[in-house]
Amino acid sequence: MAIVQLPDGRWxxxxxxxxxxxxxxxFKTKGEAQRFEATCRSKCIETPAWNxxxxxxxxxxxxxxxWYNLHGHSLRDGKRRLSKLEQLAKRLxxxxxxxxxxSSYSTMRRKRLDAGVSPKTMNNELGYIRAxxxxxxxxxxxxFENPLVGVKPLKLQERELSWLTNEQISELLDAIRNGCENPHTELVTLLCLATGARWSEAEKLTPxxxxxxxxxxAGTKSGKVRSVPISKELADRLRKHWRTEGHFTSSITSFRRALERTTIxxxxxxxxxxxxxxFASHFVQNGGNIVTLQKILGHSTLAMTMRYAHLAPDHLQDAIRLGPLVSASP
Known part of the structure; x- marks a missing residue:
């Protein structure tokens, strides 16, 4: 017979x-088995090559x-993302x-949050697996459809952007000059302060x-190349440094130790x-244009740069000039 019932009740x-x-x-039911048989018979008569x-x-x-073999290998962070995804598969x-x-995914996410994993990390993982x-x-x-299409990213609390005052910058540079064993730390720090570069971008700068x-x-987070002018004094110091000390090497640990020696x-x-x-905060406070700042920082959208807009002097004055108490004053 074409359809038989198995000892466990299935067909x-x-x-x-x-x-x-x-x-x-x-199949679990006889009806499903009969529909499958009928489909196979009719389809094969109509299209003999059908399977x-x-x-x-x-x-x-x-x-x-x-995914990695077909697409992920072409991404700048492909190997790192592959590792994250494989770890996620094990957790699931x-x-x-x-x-x-x-629901299983959301339960796993809750446990990870309770274990101290940041919401931003969890949102990154969700984006990776959806992709x-x-x-x-x-x-x-x-x-089949994306099974996680209904899982929503976690809402993130916007972090306050911390920036250094002129006094703190001086304190930090003194700590670097007086206690760092890595000769590259000071100039990488100066490059970040002078151009708004990420630490990794400044560290990879070559003559x-x-x-x-x-x-x-080059090799930036956005994948785009950007150019920023610096003072002649800093440019001369960089050339002299590269001649005597060679190319920059990793100095982030040295920087962190110097930071720990300050009151910051x-x-x-x-x-x-x-x-x-x-850099961004001082640029805006000194009257810099927000669109120019976007280009200097390499932000892909102006919305990222607008985080600094509230520091603009005219923005602060507008709080006084345009506030409700202006018209209410006697």
């Missing part, structure tokens, strides 16, 4: 509509690896990807990227990045 289909075309499949597609049983880790017990349950499903679907590698009094940053208190995670905020 097994074994049908050969045309010679050499045999299909086998097991029913089996359910996608690939596990999450398999799709992650497939590597389910069949098609059956990934939004895997979306990309594979666009490439025709999967036919060929200093033309005249203009430094050019910064929020967690804002050590070297506070230098970038310091």
């Amino acid at each position: 097994h289909v074994d049908v050969e509509p045309i010679k050499g075309k045999r299909f086998r499949k097991t 029913p597609k089996p359910k996608d049983r690939r596990r999450l880790s398999e799709l992650i690896r497939l 017990r590597d389910p069949v990807a098609r059956t990934l349950d939004p 895997v499903f979306n990309e594979l679907r666009d490439l025709g590698q999967i036919e 060929n990227r200093l033309q005249g009094n203009i430094v050019t940053y 208190q910064l929020p967690k995670g804002q050590a070297a990045h506070a230098l970038r905020h310091t």
Whole structure:
């Protein structure tokens, strides 16, 4: 018979509509088995080359690896993202990807948050795994919908941007000059303060990227090249330093130790990045244009740069000039 009931109660289909075309499949109910048999017979008569597609049983880790081979390898952070995704698959017990349950994912996320993982990290992970499903679907590698489409990112509390005053800048530079064993720390710090560069961008600067009094940053977070002018004094110091000390090497540890020797208190995670905020904050307070600042910092959208707009002198004066008490004054 084409349909038989198994000892466990399920129904097994074994049908050969045309010679050499045999299909086998097991279902929970007899009705499903009968529909499958009927479909196989009718489809094979209409289109002899037809084959029913089996359910996608690939596990999450398999799709992650497939995503990396087809697309992820081309990303600047592809290997790092692959590692994060594989760790995520293990935490989820590597389910069949098609059956990934939004509730299970949300439960895992809650446990990670309780363990001290930051909401931003969790949002990054959600973005990574969603991108895997979306990309594979666009490439025709999967036919099912993104199982995490209904999981919403966590709402993040905007962090206060910490920046250094002139007195704190002097204190920091004194600590670097008087106690750092790494000869590159001071100049990398000065570059960040002078151009708003990220620490990694300044550290990777090489002599060929200093033309005249203009430094050019490549390999940036946004992937775009940007150029920023610096003073002649700083440019001369850089050339002399490279001649005597060679190219910059990693000096972030030296910087952090110098920062610990000062009275400066910064929020967690804002050590070297506070230098970038310091440049932007002083730039705006001294009357700099917000659109120009966007280009200097390399922000992809103006919304990122607008975080500093409230520091503009005219912005602060508008609070007085345009406030409700102006018209209410006697």
